[in-house]
Amino acid sequence: MDVTTNQISVEKTKNTKINDVDFNNLSFGSIYMDHMLVCDYKNGAWEAPKVVPYQPISLDPSAKIFHYGQSIFEGMKAYKDEQDTIWMFRPLDNHKRLNLSAKRLAIPEIPENYFMEGLKALLKTDSDWIPQSPGSSLYIRPFIFATGLGFHASPADEYKFVICGAPSGSYFSGEVKVLIEETYSRSANGGVGFAKAGGNYAGQFYPTKLAQDKGYQQVIWTDDNTHEYIEEAGAMNVFVRINDTLLTCPTSDRILDGITRKSILKIAEDEGIKTEVRKIKVQELVDAAKDGSLKEMFGAGTAAVISPIAGFGFRDNDYMLPTNLENSYATLLKDRITSIQYNKAEDKFGWRFKVE
Numbered sequence: 630m631d632v633t634t635n636q637i638s639v640e641k642t643k644n645t646k647i648n649d650v651d652f653n654n655l656s657f658g659s660i661y662m663d664h665m666l667v668c669d670y671k672n673g674a675w676e677a678p679k680v681v682p683y684q685p686i687s688l689d690p691s692a693k694i695f696h697y698g699q700s701i702f703e704g705m706k707a708y709k710d711e712q713d714t715i716w717m718f719r720p721l722d723n724h725k726r727l728n729l730s731a732k733r734l735a736i737p738e739i740p741e742n743y744f745m746e747g748l749k750a751l752l753k754t755d756s757d758w759i760p761q762s763p764g765s766s767l768y769i770r771p772f773i774f775a776t777g778l779g780f781h782a783s784p785a786d787e788y789k790f791v792i793c794g795a796p797s798g799s800y801f802s803g804e805v806k807v808l809i810e811e812t813y814s815r816s817a818n819g820g821v822g823f824a825k826a827g828g829n830y831a832g833q834f835y836p837t838k839l840a841q842d843k844g845y846q847q848v849i850w851t852d853d854n855t856h857e858y859i860e861e862a863g864a865m866n867v868f869v870r871i872n873d874t875l876l877t878c879p880t881s882d883r884i885l886d887g888i889t890r891k892s893i894l895k896i897a898e899d900e901g902i903k904t905e906v907r908k909i910k911v912q913e914l915v916d917a918a919k920d921g922s923l924k925e926m927f928g929a930g931t932a933a934v935i936s937p938i939a940g941f942g943f944r945d946n947d948y949m950l951p952t953n954l955e956n957s958y959a960t961l962l963k964d965r966i967t968s969i970q971y972n973k974a975e976d977k978f979g980w981r982f983k984v985e
């Protein structure tokens with residue numbers, strides 16, 4: 630059954646929190662807008678999505694999310710331009726990926742129409758929450774988890790789909806030094822690394838904490854089999870510039886297919902930058918760092934867009950990258966992708982999505 634935005638019921642809050650928010654001083658993802666979208670899966674079908682006040686969710690202790698971790702999410706953003714028009718960036722790709730994750734975790738897929746119309750109804754209700762100040766946006770978190778009951782290790786029969794939003798300033802992480810990880814793995818062949826499954830992140834916290842104790846901010850994961858090839862960072866794909874070539878590794882069932890990653894590849898090609906999608910050996914990075922051909926490394930993902938990496942640690946050595954590089958790819962590519970997102974540049978690839 631299809632729904633239209635106007636058919637989605639909206640229960641408005643009586644206590645808006647918007648007057649407590651300093652929109653010129655936003656942190657990242659820590660204040661939540663007044664409403665959320667909820668949609669329940671029961672008796673073999675998704676029920677009608679509805680917009681309700683942001684509120685706690687009450688669950689039975691035997692809900693399967695607590696025991697078996699059936700939980701997936703997405704991360705996307707909404708932008709408001711100077712004319713107060715609301716834009717999103719490739720939201721249908723997020724919907725497709727949410728369903729890929731759902732399938733892998735034996736969670737029922739959410740129809741595109743419920744996802745998109747639900748999202749639009751929510752954004753219209755809380756449009757005042759979408760910041761307009763430069764670099765700011767509404768970070769949007771769709772997620773689905775198992776609410777069905779039972780200590781039996783099998784898929785739940787009930788689920789909840791929720792979308793919340795957090796007005797957020799630009800994601801500034803300071804200088805990022807990363808550690809190339811050789812002991813722990815983020816994902817394995819045939820596993821769930823390509824999915825945005827909650828457990829993928831829980832499994833990273835401990836090794837990341839060990840890296841932080843050594844003075845690094847993030848971990849670069851390597852392949853689980855040989856640990857010889859770099860794969861990706863916590864919630865970002867990784868790019869490397871050697872001389873003037875921009876490299877990133879191919880996606881696989883271990884690596885998440887980032888929307889920022891594939892957009893950056895397209896823009897780089899459009900800029901005439903030579904790109905290569907291939908496996909990247911840690912040893913190649915070490916050699917390139919030593920002979921000076923390693924110019925840049927950066928992470929790419931929705932939250933930070935592009936997050937420059939200052940250097941990496943491997944075994945007992947640190948390899949620092951050049952600072953104040955002229956014609957940095959990271960700066961150029963971030964500029965181009967964000968001007969499309971904020972409706973400040975021509976959208977030649979048809980990525981922008983107008984919320985109306």
Ligand SMILES: *Cc1c(COP(=O)(O)O)cnc(C)c1O
Nearest residue numbers: 864865866885887888889930931
């Ligand atoms: C979300 C995520 C990314 C980035 O994906 P985008 O679609 O660009 O936001 C990359 N790697 C992992 C592991 C992620 O969870």
